[in-house]
Amino acid sequence: MSRMKKFNLPDLGEGLTEGEILSWLVKPGDTVTLNQPIVEVETAKAAVEIPSPYAGVVAELHHAEGETIDVGTPIITFDTTPGAAPSEEAPAAPSPAPSAESLAAVEIAPEDQPVEPGLIGGPAPGGRTSVLVGYGPKTVTAQRRPRRPAETPAAPLEDPELTLLPSIPDPLHSAAKPVRHGGLEVGRAAERAAEAASAPVRAKPPVRKLARDLGLDLASVHATGPSGTITRDDVQRAAQHATVTPLPTARPVAAAPPVASWDSSREQRIPIKGVRKLTAEAMVASAFTAPHATEFLTVDVTRSMRAVERLRASRDFAGTRVNFLVLVAKAVALAVARNPMINSSWDDARAEICVKEYVNLGIAAATPRGLLVPNIKDAGRLTLRQLADALADLVATAKDGKTPPADLSGGTITITNVGIFGVDTGTPILNPGESAIVALGTVREMPWVHKKKVRVRQVCQLAVSFDHRVVDGELGSRFLADLGAFLNDPETTLLAWT
Amino acid sequence: MGEMADGELVQLLTPEGELTEHPEYALSLTSDEYRDLYRDLVMVRRIDAEATALQRQGELGIWASLLGQEAAQVGAGRAMRQQDMAFPTYREHGVGYCRGVDPLRALGLFRGVDLGAWDPREHNFHLYTIVIGAQCLHATGYAMGIARDGKVGGDDGEAVIAFLGDGATSQGDVNEAFIFASVFAAPVVFFCQNNQYAISEPLERQTRIPLYKRAAGFGFPGVRVDGNDVLATLAVTRKALDDARAGQGPTFIEAYTYRMGAHTTSDDPTRYRIASEVEAWKLKDPIARLKSFLIRHEHADPEFFAGVESEADELAAYVRSGCLAMPEPAHSTLFDHVYAEGSAEIDAQRASFTRYQASFADGGVR
Numbered sequence: 001m002s003r004m005k006k007f008n009l010p011d012l013g014e015g016l017t018e019g020e021i022l023s024w025l026v027k028p029g030d031t032v033t034l035n036q037p038i039v040e041v042e043t044a045k046a047a048v049e050i051p052s053p054y055a056g057v058v059a060e061l062h063h064a065e066g067e068t069i070d071v072g073t074p075i076i077t078f079d080t081t082p083g084a085a086p087s088e089e090a091p092a093a094p095s096p097a098p099s100a101e102s103l104a105a106v107e108i109a110p111e112d113q114p115v116e117p118g119l120i121g122g123p124a125p126g127g128r129t130s131v132l133v134g135y136g137p138k139t140v141t142a143q144r145r146p147r148r149p150a151e152t153p154a155a156p157l158e159d160p161e162l163t164l165l166p167s168i169p170d171p172l173h174s175a176a177k178p179v180r181h182g183g184l185e186v187g188r189a190a191e192r193a194a195e196a197a198s199a200p201v202r203a204k205p206p207v208r209k210l211a212r213d214l215g216l217d218l219a220s221v222h223a224t225g226p227s228g229t230i231t232r233d234d235v236q237r238a239a240q241h242a243t244v245t246p247l248p249t250a251r252p253v254a255a256a257p258p259v260a261s262w263d264s265s266r267e268q269r270i271p272i273k274g275v276r277k278l279t280a281e282a283m284v285a286s287a288f289t290a291p292h293a294t295e296f297l298t299v300d301v302t303r304s305m306r307a308v309e310r311l312r313a314s315r316d317f318a319g320t321r322v323n324f325l326v327l328v329a330k331a332v333a334l335a336v337a338r339n340p341m342i343n344s345s346w347d348d349a350r351a352e353i354c355v356k357e358y359v360n361l362g363i364a365a366a367t368p369r370g371l372l373v374p375n376i377k378d379a380g381r382l383t384l385r386q387l388a389d390a391l392a393d394l395v396a397t398a399k400d401g402k403t404p405p406a407d408l409s410g411g412t413i414t415i416t417n418v419g420i421f422g423v424d425t426g427t428p429i430l431n432p433g434e435s436a437i438v439a440l441g442t443v444r445e446m447p448w449v450h451k452k453k454v455r456v457r458q459v460c461q462l463a464v465s466f467d468h469r470v471v472d473g474e475l476g477s478r479f480l481a482d483l484g485a486f487l488n489d490p491e492t493t494l495l496a497w498t
Numbered sequence: 499m500g501e502m503a504d505g506e507l508v509q510l511l512t513p514e515g516e517l518t519e520h521p522e523y524a525l526s527l528t529s530d531e532y533r534d535l536y537r538d539l540v541m542v543r544r545i546d547a548e549a550t551a552l553q554r555q556g557e558l559g560i561w562a563s564l565l566g567q568e569a570a571q572v573g574a575g576r577a578m579r580q581q582d583m584a585f586p587t588y589r590e591h592g593v594g595y596c597r598g599v600d601p602l603r604a605l606g607l608f609r610g611v612d613l614g615a616w617d618p619r620e621h622n623f624h625l626y627t628i629v630i631g632a633q634c635l636h637a638t639g640y641a642m643g644i645a646r647d648g649k650v651g652g653d654d655g656e657a658v659i660a661f662l663g664d665g666a667t668s669q670g671d672v673n674e675a676f677i678f679a680s681v682f683a684a685p686v687v688f689f690c691q692n693n694q695y696a697i698s699e700p701l702e703r704q705t706r707i708p709l710y711k712r713a714a715g716f717g718f719p720g721v722r723v724d725g726n727d728v729l730a731t732l733a734v735t736r737k738a739l740d741d742a743r744a745g746q747g748p749t750f751i752e753a754y755t756y757r758m759g760a761h762t763t764s765d766d767p768t769r770y771r772i773a774s775e776v777e778a779w780k781l782k783d784p785i786a787r788l789k790s791f792l793i794r795h796e797h798a799d800p801e802f803f804a805g806v807e808s809e810a811d812e813l814a815a816y817v818r819s820g821c822l823a824m825p826e827p828a829h830s831t832l833f834d835h836v837y838a839e840g841s842a843e844i845d846a847q848r849a850s851f852t853r854y855q856a857s858f859a860d861g862g863v864r
């Protein structure tokens with residue numbers, strides 16, 4: 001009996017092909033109990049903890065945090081009887097049975113009759129697999145099992161009685177006349193094949209549209225789909241060929257200098273997934289449901305910058321990081337208190353506007369996982385010191401890519417600090433569910449009229465986008481003016497407002 | 499989630515573990531009975547936790563967790579009498595447990611080694627139904643059938659209980675079932691676990707009025723019970739089943755509860771609900787409240803709780819080893835239950851498929 005047990009990354013969510021190791025919760029040498037969480041893995045669907053399948057001692061971690069690995073690859077080895085004599089080989093733990101089974105489901109149709117899209121076990125339109133409960137994942141290409149060499153004749157096609165599909169053909173995509181049999185409509189493969197040969201062009205409407213969009217004549221596309229249908233891939237392949245065909249060159253030049261070209265060989269294709277995909281969805285949802293309006297204000301923030309200097313030197317702020325953003329966070333919290341409606345959300349379902357008394361202050365952060373907006377919970381109740389600590393914490397966690405999901409939900413208003421990139425301002429898009437977002441530009445030395453003289457002052461641009469369904473121009477302007485007033489003269493406004 | 503007005507909700511045990519009274523639903527149990535309910539809750543949660551872990555370890559394809567809904571399921575399951583028939587969804591592992599169904603039956607389905615085809619007659623527990631709401635029609639038809647068989651009308655009559663979710667109330671099938679049940683006074687109880695979500699869709703997307711109020715429009719009583727209170731759920735479901743068996747027709751029960759986990763293991767609930775909501779529901783935990791009641795009123799001592807824990811450990815070990823030991827099914831079993839009496843057509847398909855499998859280098863053994 002081998003005591004070393006390898007554990008392979010299982011399919012954590014119905015048809016997933018890979019996962020990323022977010023963090024290891026154990027290290028080699030650790031003793032683990034059965035079902036003790038060992039690793040956090042993020043898939044296209046969720047970040048989940050995997051409980052240990054064995055009790056024993058961790059012998060080896062096969063992959064580092066941040067690596068994306070294929071389902072079925074060993075990720076960890078356990079010594080299940082530590083102290084016993086070492087054994088030679090370390091066979092993998094029984095491979096995850098269910099995922100193998102789900103692949104098998106895709107494979108049950110004979111080779112010449114692949115499962116048709118839309119049937120159970122086959123890819124559904126849009127490249128998703130039909131699943132039992134819940135939404136389906138993107139399809140996976142099923143690997144084919146090696147077939148036996150010809151000695152066993154491929155029986156199915158010879159006996160017409162045996163050419164029936166083991167699953168119910170989709171009548172929409174089968175030209176065969178259905179035969180009523182025992183309550184099931186069963187198409188005959190031979191008839192279907194004959195039909196397929198003479199049929200003109202067979203493709204589903206979305207595929208036809210794709211071809212149209214790409215300016216392709218479907219008749220010129222080689223069909224590889226079931227019953228001779230043209231698939232999305234066929235069209236894309238054809239389109240690629242069409243564009244890759246060399247452009248006719250008028251005058252061949254010896255040792256040609258780089259010719260201007262704009263074909264796909266000079267395009268980089270980045271899969272849209274993970275945080276990029278979520279961000280895109282959130283942005284589209286926000287931009288097209290909440291009518292945005294944006295207002296701008298240029299502010300002399302010299303006093304704020306001096307205040308930052310003084311706070312840094314103050315004993316009350318020893319050991320924390322004070323910067324301009326901390327004051328802006330405070331400004332937002334105070335301005336919200338003076339203009340509560342800005343901190344609300346539009347609840348379409350209930351036909352209500354939900355005004356929040358708490359400020360969960362989101363800070364847009366560029367992280368290794370992409371753009372994330374973790375928020376500081378109940379920031380309105382925090383002292384400046386606590387705000388500074390919370391911000392430092394949030395930024396550090398985000399930079400490590402370790403922001404927990406709870407920090408990402410429940411935000412009520414957001415600050416995006418585009419100033420760190422040296423730009424003056426932008427027109428930010430609302431974080432979905434929120435009614436306002438503040439963009440903070442870079443702080444520059446500028447000529448500025450100060451006490452009736454042109455002086456060099458530290459100046460910054462602020463922008464506020466708001467959901468115009470909830471926030472009128474007046475409220476938006478007041479909020480922005482309050483932010484400006486605070487950053488222009490934090491001490492006085494603080495005394496006046498609190 | 500808006501809190502309901504007082505009085506709407508039938509509750510017999512508060513989240514703090516204090517007994518309260520309700521004018522219509524009295525329940526007085528012996529210490530033994532209280533303890534049994536506690537044991538059921540703990541066992542059911544443990545089966546669920548082990549199955550969830552097995553999924554994460556690649557041993558199940560998917561699992562639909564009932565975490566948080568134990569009291570609703572145990573209350574309903576224990577309200578049933580031997581002769582009553584249950585029509586579950588895919589989440590009713592707790593009801594199955596109360597009926598005496600081996601938890602491995604459900605695991606077999608989600609491991610993909612069988613089609614979940616147990617004998618519904620064995621424990622009067624119908625097959626898991628994944629098509630949302632379809633079981634309400636099956637249950638109603640079955641109830642109309644037993645009424646016609648004359649099995650309804652006395653204290654020893656038969657009754658039927660259909661399980662459904664809040665999201666299912668939006669299905670046509672469910673509304674059709676309500677109409678048939680109402681018009682034919684079918685002996686069926688519609689037990690809706692309102693766990694506040696249909697995957698990611700919150701209750702607000704299903705209804706503008708409390709779900710239990712819908713029943714009035716169909717012409718039968720609707721009750722909202724605290725689904726995290728096993729005592730209230732037991733009392734309310736018992737009454738509804740007794741009404742049904744006595745020939746009084748259907749009742750709709752809305753067990754107000756919360757899905758503490760993901761919709762299934764393929765889902766990430768942090769994408770659509772906020773942590774504070776989950777935290778608030780933790781305070782209403784069905785097991786914690788019964789435990790504090792048992793302790794405070796000295797219905798149980800520390801040995802009892804320790805005993806239940808080790809019993810749960812044993813059950814978990816049984817579930818794990820049973821799951822890992824499940825045999826791979828023969829391919830041909832796929833064809834076994836298409837027709838009760840078999841058919842030449844199916845025989846031909848089986849033969850073809852067997853030959854096809856044999857054409858693989860590995861001999862079709864996987």
Ligand SMILES: Cc1ncc(C[n+]2csc(CCOP(=O)(O)OP(=O)(O)O)c2C)c(N)n1
Nearest residue numbers: 133134628629630663664665666695696697
């Ligand atoms: C007819 C049908 N439509 C859609 C689905 C996909 N689906 C699976 S579970 C689910 C949500 C059901 O929600 P609910 O009725 O509240 O039950 P819960 O899962 O919360 O227990 C949906 C839409 C399905 N299984 N069947």
Ligand SMILES: [Mg+2]
Nearest residue numbers: 663664695696
């Ligand atoms: Mg639900």
